[in-house]
Amino acid sequence: MINRFRTSFLAAPYAVWVLICTILPLFYILGYALTNDAGGFTLSNLFAITDAVHLKSLWLSIEVAFVTTIICLIIAYPVALILHNLKISNKGFVVFLFILPMWMNFMLRILAWQIILSNNGILNSILSAIGLPTVHILYTKTAVTLGMVYDFLPYMILPIYNALSKINDQVVEAAADLGANWWTTFIKITVPLSKDGIISGIIMVFVPALSSFVVSNLLGGGKVLLIGNVIEQEFTLARNWNLGSGLSIILMIFVLLSMSIMNKVDESENGGMLV
Amino acid sequence: MEFIQFDHVSKSYDKQLVLDELDLYIKENTFVTLLGPSGCGKTTTLRLLGGFEKPDSGRIYLNGNDITALPANLRPINTVFQKYALFPHMTIEENIAFGLNIQKKSKEYINDKIKYALKLVNLDGFEKRSIDSLSGGQQQRIAIARAIVNEPKVLLLDEPLGALDLKLRQNMQYELMKIKQELGITFLYVTHDQEEALTMSDTIVVMNQGYIQQIGSPEDIYNEPENAFVADFIGESNIIEGIMIKDELVSFLGVQVPCVDKGFGTMKPVDVVIRPEDVELGYPGKGFMDGVITDCLFKGVHYELDVQCGEYEWLVHTTKYFEVGQKVSLNVIPFNIQIMNKPESEDEEVMKEDD
CATH class of the missing domain: 2.40.50.140 (Nucleic acid-binding proteins)
Structure with missing residues (x-):
């Protein structure tokens, strides 16, 4: 009894933190979502998602998040694999180099992309210098996706790298010993055994990409309205907290849904290919 | 030329010489044990034959063919690893069938082989079980089964009993000898356990610091050690x-x-x-x-x-x-x-x- 009391006592600060910073705000959001201006009960804030504008934003968000996740996976897996296979003693340092950008201010990094991608920016200067036509990708879906890939890539690399590090070298050697060439070993052994890392990476990229609004604000310039932007505007410009909360709840449901789908994949796919 | 031949094989890691101009001949269908303390080069010798390492100099021949540059997956050699190295995401059946699937054998052939191999290692009926449900000794038997279904010319065993307790280790020694007799192939066994070496081997190769100290039958090695190292290492x-x-x-x-x-x-x-x-x-x-x-x-x-x-x-x-x-x-x-x-x-x- 004493032990139990002591451990729960030690957890108290955390419990208070969760209560004040997570649970309470959630109830407030739910409260706003289910009421109208006058304070009366309504479901209209939740059903507002069926508005054509909101549906379009939600669909656009899902599309951008999906494409971002796929591109991150395609880039991150080879990078993680190369990092893992590096035959140097200071592997930790190289991994650190990949995480380093995460320590820089998020806004600063995105602003840098704004300058690179602008019509008279670095990218177009380089393109015209080598005689290629310039491109206008700032304030398009492409720019937003590019910014998200850049931002979220480390969150895909790290879990995959960790998963690869946990694979016993002898298991890979055993596959070669039994006649498997590099590709067969990769498909039948390495990928299935790093599945947990792939799933973590997908969740860690897809979820923030789905709800992000800063990247689309800066690189989308108000022309690319993700559901995150719509919610932000409801809170800041329109001052309609009820509608913003309602849409937030819907977005949250989508996030939980996508996570549970990924967990289902994790359980059911025993050794099969992912994605 | 002998069945397996190491010809002046040298290997070093990070400038540390592990094998120095090793010459070793192994006859077909013998149980040969590489015996020595850790760092003596026995595991490196095994890994060179398995194709997991490339020698710095020297050649390795199998059955008269130079296999020095041949990658592991093309050598008619299979390995039983120290920590079993089973594929954790596959069932026992899938583990054993791995090599045969790569060789594109027929379904019936594979099923027959799995049955035969599981019987040989005394685990009949374990086909559908998962790896996690097995004890260490059972996992090692599966690792042996997975290797032998491919009908290798040589079976390499890298301290396969090291992780097992004494009683189980002794039982497995007899089973390995039985399997060796049944298959009639060459076994190259690596261990630091002199008792294991004396019990199972036809020939023991005692190694220390990258050099062969003595090659001989268990009786020769025990009764007529050629130098103080062998005398000290084998028994007291x-x-x-x-x-x-x-x-x-x-x-x-x-x-x-x-x-x-x-x-x-x-x-x-x-x-x-x-x-x-x-x-x-x-x-x-x-x-x-x-x-x-x-x-x-x-x-x-x-x-x-x-x-x-x-x-x-x-x-x-x-x-x-x-x-x-x-x-x-x-x-x-x-x-x-x-x-x-x-x-x-x-x-x-x-x-x-x-x-």
Whole structure:
């Protein structure tokens, strides 16, 4: 009894933190979502998602998040694999180099992309210098996706790298010993055994990409309205907290849904290919 | 040319020489054990044959073909790894079928092979089980089954019993010998456990610091160690510096004792090796020297005694109990005194450093 009391006592600060910073705000959001201006009960804030504008934003968000996740996976897996296979003693340092950008201010990094991608920016200067036509990708879906890939890539690399590090070298050697060439070993052994890392990476990229609004604000310039932007505007410009909360709840449901789908994949796919 | 041949094979890691100009010949259908302390190069030798490492210099031949540059997946050789290295995301059946699927064998052939292999390792009916549900000993049996279904010409075993407890290890030793007989292929076994090596092998290759110390049958290695390292590594020994006075007479610890060795010359410094079970204890004055029992430990089959004779403390195994402090005489029949040359070259010197 004493032990139990002591451990729960030690957890108290955390419990208070969760209560004040997570649970309470959630109830407030739910409260706003289910009421109208006058304070009366309504479901209209939740059903507002069926508005054509909101549906379009939600669909656009899902599309951008999906494409971002796929591109991150395609880039991150080879990078993680190369990092893992590096035959140097200071592997930790190289991994650190990949995480380093995460320590820089998020806004600063995105602003840098704004300058690179602008019509008279670095990218177009380089393109015209080598005689290629310039491109206008700032304030398009492409720019937003590019910014998200850049931002979220480390969150895909790290879990995959960790998963690869946990694979016993002898298991890979055993596959070669039994006649498997590099590709067969990769498909039948390495990928299935790093599945947990792939799933973590997908969740860690897809979820923030789905709800992000800063990247689309800066690189989308108000022309690319993700559901995150719509919610932000409801809170800041329109001052309609009820509608913003309602849409937030819907977005949250989508996030939980996508996570549970990924967990289902994790359980059911025993050794099969992912994605 | 022999079945397996290492021809002047050298290998180093980070400038540390692990194998130096190794020459090794292995006959077909023998059970050969590479035996030595950690860092002696035995595992590297195995990995070179398996194709997991490339030699810095030298060639490796299998059945007359140069396989030095052949990658592991193209060698007709399979390996049983130390930590089993089973595929954790596959069932037992899928693990065993892995190599056969790559060879694109028919479904019936694969199923027959799985049945046969599981029977051979005494795990019939385990097809659908997962790897996690198996004990260490069972996992090692599956690893053996997974390797042998491919009908390799050589089976490499890298300390496969190291992680098992004593009783299980002994059972597995007999099973491995049985499997070897049934398959009729060459086994190359790596271990640091001398008992394992003596029990199972047709030929033992004793290695130390990248050099082969002695190659021979278990009986040869145990009874006629060629140098002090082998004598010390295989079983326990009394190794005493002595002088070969003339043929069949050696002097050590201040006494002259008859032996059966010849051809060392006269007044030549040698190492004298006497196994603890070959020392006979008697009443004081009845042997070639007297001593006092300083320690007596019960070891099950025998007592392990320390007998102090002047400066030297003998290790003696007897089946009789002796009191600590008791005065005894020591005697050894000439046949059980093993005389060895002292190391002369640098290569040989290595053999003693590792003690």
